[in-house]
Amino acid sequence: MINQAQKDFWNGPAGAGWVSGQESMDRSLTGVTEALMRRAAVQPGERVIDIGCGTGETSLLAASAAGKAGAVLGVDLSLPMSGLARDRALAAGLANVSFMVGDAQTDKLLDDASLLLSRFGVMFFEDPQAAFANMHSHMATDGRLCFACWQAPKLNQWVSLPVSIVRKYVADDTLRDPHAPGPFAFADPARIEQLLSGAGWRDIVVEPVDFAMPWGASVEAAASGLVERGPVRPMVENLSPAEVEKIVAEIALALPQQDGAISLSGAIFVVQARV
Numbered sequence: 001m002i003n004q005a006q007k008d009f010w011n012g013p014a015g016a017g018w019v020s021g022q023e024s025m026d027r028s029l030t031g032v033t034e035a036l037m038r039r040a041a042v043q044p045g046e047r048v049i050d051i052g053c054g055t056g057e058t059s060l061l062a063a064s065a066a067g068k069a070g071a072v073l074g075v076d077l078s079l080p081m082s083g084l085a086r087d088r089a090l091a092a093g094l095a096n097v098s099f100m101v102g103d104a105q106t107d108k109l110l111d112d113a114s115l116l117l118s119r120f121g122v123m124f125f126e127d128p129q130a131a132f133a134n135m136h137s138h139m140a141t142d143g144r145l146c147f148a149c150w151q152a153p154k155l156n157q158w159v160s161l162p163v164s165i166v167r168k169y170v171a172d173d174t175l176r177d178p179h180a181p182g183p184f185a186f187a188d189p190a191r192i193e194q195l196l197s198g199a200g201w202r203d204i205v206v207e208p209v210d211f212a213m214p215w216g217a218s219v220e221a222a223a224s225g226l227v228e229r230g231p232v233r234p235m236v237e238n239l240s241p242a243e244v245e246k247i248v249a250e251i252a253l254a255l256p257q258q259d260g261a262i263s264l265s266g267a268i269f270v271v272q273a274r275v
Helices: 004-010 013-020 022-028 030-040 057-066 079-092 128-136 157-166 189-198 219-229 241-254
Strands: 047-051 071-076 097-101 113-119 139-150 202-214 261-274
Touching: 004 013, 013 022, 013 079, 013 219, 022 030, 022 202, 022 219, 030 057, 030 113, 030 139, 030 202, 030 261, 047 057, 057 071, 057 079, 057 097, 057 113, 071 079, 079 097, 128 139, 128 189, 157 219, 157 241, 157 261, 189 202, 189 261, 219 241
Parallel strands: 047 071, 047 113, 071 097, 113 139
Antiparallel strands: 139 261, 202 261
């Protein structure tokens, strides 16, 4: 089945990890969310599709900005993450947002959408050009796109630091396709432009943005979060609990602290385009 590996991944421990760590993850990604939503500039009455909405942070912000006359559809492969997003919308009293467990590469979405939005939800498709073409087909004639994706791992300290430590314990010499579905599949701006233009999008702008990722005051909690919800998770999944505990402890010792707080550097692209 299309995107089955991703469906299995996000409906397994990875999805559960994001659900349990929702507050800390959204806090760490505050800089991304602010940069994305500022450029998206959701207006009252807009119809918004949030791709890979996860636990709903950007969907809820879009719904608040769109108001009662607007509509937001959050789409995600993960049942547990979508469930939490729905609960959060109910708790916030937002009746103009709904959530769908589905695949934006193939499924029917919200018609006549004015904005396609995504915070790290577009890098996981087996056929990203087909996915962007499907999304394009649901847009209004004056619709626009605004999404955030990661730059290269070496530019993201929240990745490079734990990976450098895990590699002391795990042989990780496998040659990977840099364009394979995953967090860094869109690290090449030229590829982003090629995929979007091939799917019918125009006026494409790829803007680099640097930001700081706060991870709280506890080095132990930060180190655990980096292992449980970061790219190193697949690297340690076959290790014993004792080995993972040792890795977490070493990461904790390496985390930089300033004034009692932990902050790691991050680098993204904010991509904008029009129908």
